[in-house]
Amino acid sequence: MFNLLKEKRLLDISGAGNPDTLRQIREEEQNRLAAVLSSSPVMDLNRDLNELHDALIGRALQLAEIEMARLGLGAPPVPYAYVLFGSGGRREQTMSSDQDSGLIYGDPASDEEAERFESYFRTFADTVVYYLIGTGYPPCEGGVIASNPEWCLPIREWERKLDGWFDEPSWENVRYLLIVADGRQVAGDEGLWERWNNRFHRDVLGxxxxxxxxxxxxxxxxxxxxxxxxxxxxxxxxxxxxxxxxxxxxxxxxxxxxxxxxxxxxxxxxxxxxxxxxxxxxxxxxxxxxxxxxxxxxxxxxxxxxxxxxxxxxxxxxxxxxxxxxxxxxxxxxxxxxxxxxxxxxxxxxxxxxxxxxx
Structure with a gap:
């Protein structure tokens, strides 16, 4: 019965056509989980809840891509990786978690491409964040969110940002490095995430x-x-x-x-x-x-x-x-x-x- 419910939930999410539907699915599922919170093994419930969050976020990204195409902006011009930080990165979100996220995309080959990619992915990130707000995820109050231009960058700029945090270990920069340590790719191109993650782990030990x-x-x-x-x-x-x-x-x-x-x-x-x-x-x-x-x-x-x-x-x-x-x-x-x-x-x-x- 549990597996059938889980499969139905995933089918419902994959077929959702707007944030309102995603929010309704989320509320129904969280109500179900809340009803068994005190009687279920906590790690099983935590896993189920965080799989729900991942599926909802993944569908919001798909809907944002569809919206970008509808607006005449086309498909993503280069691969991208959508990353969760905080409790999302640790797979420890509760029923009231906010958005802690970042977006990494492929490097441009020219100034013209740099401007075009930046315009596309900032609009895309704004759309994703807007859809997730509609799904019930408020934005991160600290600004660690993909719609913040500082957290939506090509991979080369992300590597430069990491280098800067390591070279100037102020309290704030170390806080950012600790945030990155909890990062987890939830959708998109695995290679971009692995490159950035490798850079972090290589440098932190040195x-x-x-x-x-x-x-x-x-x-x-x-x-x-x-x-x-x-x-x-x-x-x-x-x-x-x-x-x-x-x-x-x-x-x-x-x-x-x-x-x-x-x-x-x-x-x-x-x-x-x-x-x-x-x-x-x-x-x-x-x-x-x-x-x-x-x-x-x-x-x-x-x-x-x-x-x-x-x-x-x-x-x-x-x-x-x-x-x-x-x-x-x-x-x-x-x-x-x-x-x-x-x-x-x-x-x-x-x-x-x-x-x-x-x-």
Whole structure:
């Protein structure tokens, strides 16, 4: 029955002719998933949800290509790759995820081609982003989105941008490199993505100062457990009494395993896949990997549950979970998982300082 539902969903998405239909499919599927959230294995539900997101985004790209042809602008003049960053790149989107994206396209051979390609792909990216907004994905507030000209470039310009970030490791540039580390091609030309991804991984291992700056960025979010093992809730404002699952549990663990994976040359982007790859590389023991996966799965479940519908029926999520709704049977595992997160942060800090120096 599950496979039949999945096949029907994919058929419905592939046959959708506009963003309104895509949004309706998305809402129906997310309502179905929300109904079984507390009773389903979280990793199975996460996989199903993120396959839904990928399919919807892929269809929005196809519809944008059709619209470009309808406008008389033709097919893409050169291959392109559409890339997801953030939770999309990690295959960890919730029901309220926004758009974190970039677009890479083939190099022009002349100034005339450069102008023509730029005009085409900026219009195309604007159309894709508009369609995805219509499907229920708001744009990234930080501007990491394909409709931003800084994130829609030919491959050669992307490589120059990477070089600039590596050569000038300011806080902002290191943040961009960490964003790129989570990048994943969701549609288009695989060769363009592989070229850019190879450039990133080749250069990141050759810049010790980058590793140190990545560590500083990685450790800035503290785990929400106190020195006496108590859960730390928000104290003020509308969020008072909530647990900041996103920034006090989920993001710290994402950050730790991203840094460990990047430094080990591992190219997986999902946190679970990174943990498994680190175990295979003998960087984590079997016990450490098992405990990390258990902890992260709990964080992921609570993050998915920290999403609800607003008065207009739109899925919204702050990443904050009311402490008074935390089930009794979750409290001990959550404290254990948070202690592990804090331990991992300290271990990473010690190891990175030993290898690369710093304060």
């Amino acid at each position: 810049h010790p100062v980058i590793a140190r700056r990545m560590m500083e960025n990685t450790l800035r979010h503290k785990v929400l457990i106190g020195v006496f093992g108590q859960l730390l809730t928000e104290r003020y404002g509308e969020s008072a009494g909530t647990l900041d699952i996103k920034y006090g549990a989920y993001i710290p663990m994402v950050n730790v395993f991203r840094l460990l994976a990047v430094q080990a040359g591992i190219r997986e982007t999902s946190t679970i896949a990174r943990i498994e790859a680190l175990e295979k590389a003998d960087i984590l023991s079997e016990k450490e990997a098992r405990e990390a996966i258990e902890a992260f799965s709990l964080f992921l479940m609570l993050r998915l549950m920290a999403v609800a519908k607003d008065e207009g029926g739109q899925w919204v999520g702050t990443g904050k979970f009311p402490a008074n709704k935390l089930r009794r049977e979750w409290k001990a595992p959550l404290k254990k998982a948070l202690k592990l997160g804090r331990k991992l942060q300290r271990q990473v800090e010690r190891e990175m300082r030993r290898r690369f120096g710093g304060r």
